[in-house]
Amino acid sequence: MTPSPSPGTGPSPSPQSAPPRDPRARGAGPPAPGAVALAGVSKAFGPVRAVDGVDLEVRPGEFFSMLGPSGSGKTTVLRMIAGFESPSSGRVLLGGVDVTRLAPFDRDVNTVFQDYALFPHLSVRQNIEYGLKVKRVPRAERAERAAEALATVRLHSFGDRRPAQLSGGQRQRVALARALVNRPSVLLLDEPLGALDLKLRQEMQIELKQIQREAGITFLLVTHDQDEALTLSDRIAVFNAGRIEQIGTPAEVYEHPATAFVASFVGTSNLLQGEPAAQVFGEAGTYSVRPEKIRIAHPDDPAGPGEYIVTGTIREVVYAGAQTRFLVDLEAGGHLVAARQNLAESGADLARHRGSAVLLAWQREHTVRIDT
Amino acid sequence: MSAPAAARTPVRRLAGVLHRHPGLRLAALLSAPMTWLALAYLGSLAVLLLSAFWTTNEFTSSIEYRWTTANFLAVLTDPQYRTVALRTLGIAVSVTLIDAVIALPMAFHIARVAGPSSRRLLLVAVLTPLWAGYLVKAYAWWVMLSHGGILDWITAPFGGHSPGFGVPAVVMVLAYLWLPYMVLPLCTAFGQLPDSLLDASADLGAGPWRTFRSVVLPLARPALIAGSVFTFSLSLGDYLTVQIVGGTTSMLGNVIASNVTLNLPLAAAVSCVPVLLIVGYLLAVRRTGALDNL
Numbered sequence: 001m002t003p004s005p006s007p008g009t010g011p012s013p014s015p016q017s018a019p020p021r022d023p024r025a026r027g028a029g030p031p032a033p034g035a036v037a038l039a040g041v042s043k044a045f046g047p048v049r050a051v052d053g054v055d056l057e058v059r060p061g062e063f064f065s066m067l068g069p070s071g072s073g074k075t076t077v078l079r080m081i082a083g084f085e086s087p088s089s090g091r092v093l094l095g096g097v098d099v100t101r102l103a104p105f106d107r108d109v110n111t112v113f114q115d116y117a118l119f120p121h122l123s124v125r126q127n128i129e130y131g132l133k134v135k136r137v138p139r140a141e142r143a144e145r146a147a148e149a150l151a152t153v154r155l156h157s158f159g160d161r162r163p164a165q166l167s168g169g170q171r172q173r174v175a176l177a178r179a180l181v182n183r184p185s186v187l188l189l190d191e192p193l194g195a196l197d198l199k200l201r202q203e204m205q206i207e208l209k210q211i212q213r214e215a216g217i218t219f220l221l222v223t224h225d226q227d228e229a230l231t232l233s234d235r236i237a238v239f240n241a242g243r244i245e246q247i248g249t250p251a252e253v254y255e256h257p258a259t260a261f262v263a264s265f266v267g268t269s270n271l272l273q274g275e276p277a278a279q280v281f282g283e284a285g286t287y288s289v290r291p292e293k294i295r296i297a298h299p300d301d302p303a304g305p306g307e308y309i310v311t312g313t314i315r316e317v318v319y320a321g322a323q324t325r326f327l328v329d330l331e332a333g334g335h336l337v338a339a340r341q342n343l344a345e346s347g348a349d350l351a352r353h354r355g356s357a358v359l360l361a362w363q364r365e366h367t368v369r370i371d372t
Numbered sequence: 373m374s375a376p377a378a379a380r381t382p383v384r385r386l387a388g389v390l391h392r393h394p395g396l397r398l399a400a401l402l403s404a405p406m407t408w409l410a411l412a413y414l415g416s417l418a419v420l421l422l423s424a425f426w427t428t429n430e431f432t433s434s435i436e437y438r439w440t441t442a443n444f445l446a447v448l449t450d451p452q453y454r455t456v457a458l459r460t461l462g463i464a465v466s467v468t469l470i471d472a473v474i475a476l477p478m479a480f481h482i483a484r485v486a487g488p489s490s491r492r493l494l495l496v497a498v499l500t501p502l503w504a505g506y507l508v509k510a511y512a513w514w515v516m517l518s519h520g521g522i523l524d525w526i527t528a529p530f531g532g533h534s535p536g537f538g539v540p541a542v543v544m545v546l547a548y549l550w551l552p553y554m555v556l557p558l559c560t561a562f563g564q565l566p567d568s569l570l571d572a573s574a575d576l577g578a579g580p581w582r583t584f585r586s587v588v589l590p591l592a593r594p595a596l597i598a599g600s601v602f603t604f605s606l607s608l609g610d611y612l613t614v615q616i617v618g619g620t621t622s623m624l625g626n627v628i629a630s631n632v633t634l635n636l637p638l639a640a641a642v643s644c645v646p647v648l649l650i651v652g653y654l655l656a657v658r659r660t661g662a663l664d665n666l
Contacts (some may be wrong), residue, residue, distance in 0.1 A: 086570050104574040111575045117568035121590045130586070141511035182576065 018241035029039070033096025035060045035079055035186050041090030042242075043076050050076045052242035053090070056178050058186070058220060060095075063212050065221045069265065070240030077239075078222045082111050089206045095185055105134075110179035111188040114195070116171045118163035123154040124174050127160035131182040149181040152211060153350040169200045180211070188219045193228065205231055230254060239264045255290070263288040267284050268337050270323075271370075276334035280310050286370040295365040296326060297359040307361045313334070314358055317350050324350055328360060336360060412578035417647075424640035433634050441599040443641035453627070457645050460623040464607035470547040471603045472596060477559035480588070484565070498555050506549070510616045513545045517617055537619035545617050546607045553602035562588075589622055597657050604653060608646045 034057040043051040051073040055296035058064045066074040092100045128146045130326040153173035193201045212219045229236050230250040236243045246258040257263035273286040303309040316327040326338045390397045427440050447453045482494045516522045523534035573583040611625025631639035
């Protein structure tokens with residue numbers, strides 16, 4: 001009666017496990033060095049350990065996200081890769097070369113800053129050409145590449161404007177173009193969409209993904225937005241308190257969270273532990289099941305094949321447009337959230353469910369046992 | 373929150389009237405300072421300009437209200453005045469350049485490098501001399517510059533000696549006196565410079581010197597110009613420092629001061645020169661938008 005463990009897809013998602021040094025061990029194509037690799041990187045600000053022994057390897061051409069709450073160390077890791085901070089210990093490698101001691105201007109990476117950091121005294125075109133000019137790229141080539149970059153971010157006719165004359169979304173694109181025009185081996189993005197409103201953010205997510213695919217550049221994104229990380233990334237590293245809790249594909253991280261923190265930070269927290277867990281699963285431990293995997297049924301219904309069942313009472317009903325979420329107090333103790341697509345029902349009839357007894361059922365393989 | 377009718381005191385009624393009439397509000401706010409500006413400030417300038425067209429009785433030195441352009445002709449044609457005017461301009465430009473060169477790294481250090489406690493200490497160190505009397509500071513320099521003074525003592529091991537009293541001494545002392553007026557606006561400008569702009573420049577491949585030239589300096593230019601307006605105009609109008617440490621050197625201020633009692637109209641004509649120089653400088657500077665930050 002033990003829940004099915006997470007299938008062994010990809011590298012072990014157990015927390016704090018160092019990625020294998022030899023890329024061949026991953027079975028990830030040719031033994032090319034990782035675009036970015038961190039080995040035992042720590043950073044202390046006074047007595048505070050902002051980053052605590054992080055190991056990480058980002059594959060070339062990958063869209064990799066560092067996801068975590070504010071203060072979890074993800075931005076500090078990005079700043080150490082860019083060279084704005086130097087690690088207290090550990091090594092930073094770019095394309096297999098140790099750059100730990102190199103200044104930012106000697107590293108083949110470019111950054112899109114959270115506040116965009118456009119030069120206010122330069123026009124959009126001059127901003128984009130800045131990096132090329134510093135590297136003494138000839139004028140004609142500079143103009144050509146800047147025009148190309150402007151076209152990529154769909155701002156053809158904005159070259160002569162000042163950053164102050166642009167909207168937030170346009171500034172964001174200029175920041176992206178200014179970084180991309182240098183054709184870096186790795187592009188670092190520090191909460192690039194954080195200041196945009198929801199609609200614009202979703203549009204830019206699609207564009208970002210498209211640009212990454214076309215440019216074939218490794219993207220390393222820092223975000224606290226789990227939807228953004230799940231939508232955009234090939235792989236995600238979930239940060240908490242200066243450490244990596246889990247590295248995996250969006251599906252791995254979402255469906256098989258390695259720790260209670262990942263289970264609650266990515267998606268809705270739906271944890272069962274202690275006595276209720278022992279009653280439901282027959283063995284004590286910490287378990288997680290995603291709300292949309294749970295079927296809501298009449299209390300007298302039998303369990304389907306291969307299902308866990310649990311009875312409870314609906315405490316709260318939350319209508320959320322496409323979905324309705326039911327907060328159910330379990331008879332065994334504790335509570336679960338179950339989500340249901342609003343296929344037939346509309347908001348008006350939902351309130352009457354409050355207080356009624358229900359049966360919750362879900363497939364056994366959708367249960368994740370978390371080792372804490 | 374609606375006020376009862378009883379609360380409509382005369383003060384509230386007046387406030388209500390002012391609220392409904394923005395023009396009246398503006399007039400009440402600005403009439404006093406504008407009157408002061410018009411009468412005391414522009415008025416005295418007008419009198420100055422006017423008096424430059426009068427003349428004096430050569431024996432009694434009393435003013436005769438006869439319309440003449442002789443004073444201006446004298447100022448423009450007499451090579452003596454031209455020399456003094458050019459010397460004054462040269463001194464003011466030198467003082468401004470020296471202050472800019474000293475203040476740029478100083479302000480950058482105070483605003484961006486120093487820690488919070490040493491930043492406060494440095495700012496106090498820059499500001500304290502402003503509290504000391506002008507004459508005290510000028511005479512302190514006189515003591516330092518004099519033969520056998522502290523500058524002689526310091527430079528002697530290297531085979532040097534005090535520059536003595538003259539134009540170099542005047543430039544040194546004026547640069548010292550007006551330095552805080554250059555440091556403070558630059559401190560503000562550097563303090564407002566976002567870290568991310570410096571990071572972005574480095575990120576795009578620029579070394580420290582390139583970042584300073586292409587990002588820091590252009591963004592600090594308005595503050596630099598604001599500071600230079602102070603150092604330039606204060607140097608242009610100074611006449612005490614040059615009397616104390618200038619030896620036999622004279623600046624426009626000395627010419628004006630020595631003529632005020634003897635030939636007021638000529639003094640007025642001479643004082644139009646620094647006024648015109650400053651107006652010209654301000655007009656040139658205004659086009660850069662630097663005066664928005666004053």
